[in-house]
Amino acid sequence: MGRVVTYLDAAATTRVDPRVAEVVLHWMTDDFGNAGSRTHEYGSRAKRGVQQSRQFLASTFGAEPDELIFTSGATESNNIALLGLTPHGEQSGRRHIITSAIEHKAVIEPLEHLQSRGFEVDFIEPGLSGRVSADAVLERLRPDTLLVSIMHVNNETGVVQPVVELAERLRDTPTYFHVDAAQGYGKLPQDLTAPIDLISVSGHKIGAPKGVGMLVARHQGWDELPLQPIMFGGGQERGLRPGTLPVPLIMGLAEAARIFQKEHARWTKSAAELRTRLLDALAKTRFRINGDQNHVVPHILNLSFDGVDAEALIVLLKEHVAVATGSACTSASYAPSHVLTAMGLPEEAAANGLRLSWFPDQTSDLDVDALAALVSHMQSDSA
Known part of the structure; x- marks a missing residue:
């Protein structure tokens, strides 16, 4: 050996937590229905399971269930958030974006793509601390700033970024705030209840399976965020993430979040x-x-x-x-x-x-x- x-x-x-694996297996082999099937009990049970999971997971952000979109993980969530705001930025003439130079490539590369489409992106360097200054972000705000995207926890150093302070200071501006919370979700739960417009999460950082995640897209008062889909076909998840919902993975994500919350x-x-x-x-x-x-x-x-x-x-x-x-x-x-x-x-x-x-x-x-x-x-x- x-x-x-x-x-x-x-x-x-x-x-994957063994307790989570049991839940995933159950929804793969017993309650294996498609949540979009409306004519029989298999589909109804799957739909109820997804609704309950969505309600619980949204509560971990202090969000409403209809503000949570299931995705394949933080990379897809980041792309929907960043590229999905592109049409609004182009139509409104707001083509300026602020981010940090220490973001994950799942944020940096979509933003580099936007640069090729005429957007201006400020990449802030944090200095030796590895922590971006909130003041450095606010100093770069302009009337045409569409978005600030700052990660919650850096995936290489573990340094926590000032996302709560930024959320509070940006809330009265027209600039949207996106947080890649792949490393922070579950670990610093209170941070993500701050008034952050868009939050990206991957399940496999907390004992859930790979291939499932979330995007929180908070309403702006009575209005939804002006996100446009980057994929088409089926209309699921408010039209922002079409395709058959992976019910076993969603149930596993919810179970992992419950376990992590409890422990x-x-x-x-x-x-x-x-x-x-x-x-x-x-x-x-x-x-x-x-x-x-x-x-x-x-x-x-x-x-x-x-x-x-x-x-x-x-x-x-x-x-x-x-x-x-x-x-x-x-x-x-x-x-x-x-x-x-x-x-x-x-x-x-x-x-x-x-x-x-x-x-x-x-x-x-x-x-x-x-x-x-x-x-x-x-x-x-x-x-």
């Missing part, structure tokens, strides 16, 4: 305890922590070890722990992290950031001292 490899890449994805306090405490254990053990090595540690989630830690190549370290550690250099969408690339580069880190540190991220119940076999010893040994060899 092979060595047990501890999973420390939860920011990329989490294991949130224990999860947070355990995640913070592991962070302390890791840092205590690694004290015998030479490293820098990337990002403002006064504004950070407990389960993501980004480190640059002095004199150590991150890719070589990952190879050394691969039989012990599963870690990554950054976003799973770009971790195959050997280029320096665009997040750490935008923060202004020295080139060597930006090229060698190592992200450790965890769900506490998946790390019971982690030997933090052995991990530290391997790093220390590598630093000794490179000295």
Whole structure:
């Protein structure tokens, strides 16, 4: 039997909670109806299940059920939010967008596409803290600013962005506010009850299956947001996300959110305890922590070890722990992290950031001292 490899890449994805898997399997094999089928009980049960899930999930944002759209994940949600506002921006002459240079590629690349269509995008660099200043965002507001898009929690550093402050300060302006909450949903629940217009979420960051997520699109008083669909055919989800609803995945997402809500306090405490254990053990090595540690989630830690190549370290550690250099969408690339580069880190540190991220119940076999010893040994060899 092979060595047990501890999973420390939860920011990329989490294991589906076994309790969630049971729910998904039930809705795949027993109550397997199409929620759009109106002529029999199978379809009726599926429709009721989706309605109940939508109501619960919307409540986690303090939103109404009809403000929540089911999608395949945060990438699709981001695209609907950003590209769906494009026609309104073009018609109203508001072609200016503010974002940060540390956003996930699922935000950066749609915005780069909008640049090719004549939109002007300000990419704010956060500095060494990795935290965008709300003042820096507000200073760039213009009469033609259509949208501000700032992530909730950075996926590489775990640094929490000031989305609550931004929501409050933007609410009396005509500018829409979008938040990519892929990493923050469930972990900092109160933040997402702020008056944010558009919120994107992926289920697989909290123990739900891959392939399901949400877009919250809050009403503006009596008016809906001026979103236009980017896909067509079927009219489901207010016409913004056509296609047969993946009932098993939606039910799994709701179950994962319920579990995470119920176990949130224990999860947070355990995640913070592991962070302390890791840092205590690694004290015998030479490293820098990337990002403002006064504004950070407990389960993501980004480190640059002095004199150590991150890719070589990952190879050394691969039989012990599963870690990554950054976003799973770009971790195959050997280029320096665009997040750490935008923060202004020295080139060597930006090229060698190592992200450790965890769900506490998946790390019971982690030997933090052995991990530290391997790093220390590598630093000794490179000295």
